[in-house]
Amino acid sequence: MPVNKPNLSKFWRTATVLATTGVLAVGCGGGASDVAGGDQGAAGADTTLTLVAYAVPEPGWSKIIPAFAASEEGKGVAVRTSYGASGDQSRAVADGKPADIVNFSVEPDVTRLVKADKVADDWSAGNTKGVPFGSVVSLVVRKGNPKGIKDWDDLLQPGLEVVTPSPLSSGSAKWNLLAPYAAKSNGGKDSAAGLDFVNKLVTEHVKTRPGSGREATDVFLQGTGDVLISYENEAINVERQGKDVEHVNPPQTFKIENPVAVVKTSAHADKAKALENFLFTAEGQKLWAEAGFRPVDPAVAADFAKDFPTPEKLWTIADLGGWKEVDPALFDKDNGSITKIYKQATG
The missing domain is CATH 3.40.190.10 (Periplasmic binding protein-like II)
Known part of the structure; x- marks a missing residue:
């Protein structure tokens, strides 16, 4: 549709933001200087995953990561986090930014990584199409x-x-x-x-x-x-x-549906998959809901119905x-x- 509106560039003010990084339960050296959510489990961590995510789910991940570290599946796993604009983060991973698991705002940002051969074609094959919240x-x-x-x-x-x-x-x-x-x-x-x-x-x-x-x-x-x-x-x-x-x-x-996918080139794909799976457990779904996100599990959603009006x-x-x-x-x-x-x- 053609748009014929006056040029309003003189009214625009631009701002920039850098992706913020942090490490939760850091087990390996070389972590970022900012720590997101503390350092639970750092002493015993033998695997460090890198989560690259869009900017606003940090309150949810700050609950999820320590809970995962406390689970049997997450024992000994540290998670380094990077938050920023979804499209920018997706393009960065496509261009080589290290990542084991990604959480983007929109599906096309994951599709970009499928085309770059970094995420499997069937990443969204499950019942929730790869969307945990x-x-x-x-x-x-x-x-x-x-x-x-x-x-x-x-x-x-x-x-x-x-x-x-x-x-x-x-x-x-x-x-x-x-x-x-x-x-x-x-x-x-x-x-x-x-x-x-x-x-x-x-x-x-x-x-x-x-x-x-x-x-x-x-x-x-x-x-x-x-x-x-x-x-x-x-x-x-x-x-x-x-x-x-x-x-x-x-x-x-x-x-709004915010997808999560494991990066298939990850050296720790099994642990990244375990973290992804944890998001869909009853505990994981409850933590997302407590952080203000709408859960995809119908039973958990029913428990939080009063918090999320239809x-x-x-x-x-x-x-x-x-x-x-x-x-x-x-x-x-x-x-x-x-x-x-x-x-x-x-x-």
Whole structure:
């Protein structure tokens, strides 16, 4: 869809973020200087796995990793972590960044590694398609919701500034924009209407380009913007930190599915697989739920139903034809419809 909007590049402010690294239960020398979650089990560790992940699941992994280390399967296993923008992390692993297991925001970031012969073709063959947890797209507002934000149309209020990461680097940005696109296009049936809304949102109300979902949160917490489009789990995380924000789940929103895969070139593929399997155990699912993520195990989900309200309409990537159709149509780096909107808005 052609986009004819004025160039707003002078209004944009850019920010960059480096992937943060840490080691939990480090057993080998040469670890990163930042330690994520402590050093439980370090003395007895004889295997170190490297987890490369997108920016916002750290609260969940900080619970999962020590619990795995305390299990029979995880005995003697340390985990080094690297967090950053999903697309950037995926490209880095494809280019040779060491990784034993990956957790990305969107399926195409794993598909890139399949094409690079680093992840097996059948990585998503299980019942949950390689997705151990998920979330929904949420709207984070200032305490008391002074702008009265309830639904997507409220984001188009004159003068309202919206913070969301750039889909050119961030997987969370794709989910964030698919939510209003699906709502306004009736699940892709009227693509022009969906793109028109996204165009107005981006060109008139999005003034920053954070590189990742976590960086977008930081920008918002530092005072930029009136509304942050984010994951529900990220909203829960910052609320638990006592920040002066609250979140609203619009009546129509989008199901977020965050895949995990073992890197087949790993020297410790058996241990990486054991860690992946642990994510789907009842204990692992409970830990994800406690960290604010929606579990995929129906029994655990039922136990946490009060924490995760059901939207009036929850669109899914399958409703739009799946990532194989959506990613090239909307987010191709040169010809994607939403990519073009971003590029024109930023000059």
